[in-house]
Amino acid sequence: MVGRDGDIGTRVGGMHRWRFDDPVLARARALGEAQGGALGRRQAYSLGMPRWLIVREVKQGRWRRVTSQVVAVHCGPMTDDGHRWAAVLSGGPRAVLDGAASLQASGLERFRSPSVRVSVPRGARIRRTRAYDIRQTRRWAAGDVADAPGTPRTRPAVAAVRAGLWARTDKEASLVVTMAVQQSVARVEDVARELLRVRRDKRRLLLHALVNDLLDGVRSLGELDVARELRRRGLPEPSRQHLRRDSRGRYVLDLYWPELGLVVEIDGIHHQWAENVVADALRQNALALAGDTVLRLPLLGLRLAPDEFYDQIARAIADRRPLAA
Structure with a gap:
């Protein structure tokens, strides 16, 4: 039986009634389930x-x-994916996830946004709605929307910026951008290009x-x-770019106090890449076996917690000065 609204239902005792297994309800449930x-x-x-019928359900x-x-x-309870879909659907036909929420929809892990x-x-x-942060923005542009399945969202590089x-x-701010690059959600070169579009902002x-830093284009500047x-x-002043040799060849130490047996290695983003982890570990172990403290x-530490790192260096210098004397 087709109702006055063109809907499929049954007529019982002269009344138009819907069964919970009607095709339209089934399609609606299927669409909702696909959206978290x-x-x-x-x-x-x-x-x-x-x-x-929505009210009745x-x-x-x-x-x-x-x-x-x-x-x-x-x-x-709603899943994270369900909340993201609900937020976009609440925002209207041109709404898109943005910022950290967009990064999470693109695969960012271990970051929680408020x-x-x-x-x-x-x-x-x-x-x-109090449930979600829906805002008008002058930065909205159709070209910034990701051409990807799933929740409508901005492209990862745009979202990272x-x-x-x-x-x-x-x-x-430093943490979320770095995590997006480290987890390969956004390429740092793409983030750099999108950042050039920002003309005015306090950050x-x-x-x-x-x-x-992430591009590792200021490595020497970091040492300076x-x-x-x-x-x-x-x-005390360290020796910079000090050359050392071990059984595997030679390597350069970023900052070195030979008289104290103290090494400070300045790590750019490339030190987190898989192909460098083993080499870095072998080098640090070789230095430790030779009696040096490493x-x-x-570089991210210079942005997030500089005092804590410098305090550790000062403590290491103080602890090893008697050995040098």
Whole structure:
């Protein structure tokens, strides 16, 4: 039986009734399940579901309301993927995940953002919800949307830059951009290009410096910065780019105090790459077997926790000075 709205149902005792196994309901559940359990009201209407039927499913406890524009096709907890879909569906037809939420949808792991950020164009109608962070942005552009399956979202390089710009602190900004590059969610060269599009922002210079570190294009500058800071703190001057030989050949030490047997290795992003992990470990073990103390200073550490790293260097110098005497 086809109802007045063109919907398939049954007529019992002169009343139009829906069975829970009707084809339209089945299609709606299938679409919602493919979206982490989230189903937009517009999507349901396009499948032929009348408004009253959505209300009935919610009242009877089979579905539940998430926002004014989204229902869950179950009554259990929403998954992260479900929340991301619900956020986009709540934002309207041109809404896309942005920032850290977009990176997470693209595969970023071990990073937790305080909210799901969704961007819509300037002038778009927004139905406010406390559940998700839906905002108009002048940065919205159709060319920034990822051509990828899954939740509508910005391209990873665009998302990485915006996650850095919108982070709560400089530390969080550095962390999310670095993690996106380390986990191969975004290529650092692409992030660098997208960052050039940013003309004004209070965090722009910080991100430029960070991306340069990730590109490993300022390796020598990092060594000069460390040596300058050590001098400012009244610590002895190290030997830079000191050449050493071992049974495997020769290698260069970034900062070395021969009289103290102390080595500080400055690690760029390339030290995290798989092909360098073994070589770095062998080199550090060789130095330890020769009696040297080796401290590692990641360039990211200069951004996030400089005092802690410099305090460790100062302590190592103080502990080993009696040995040199």
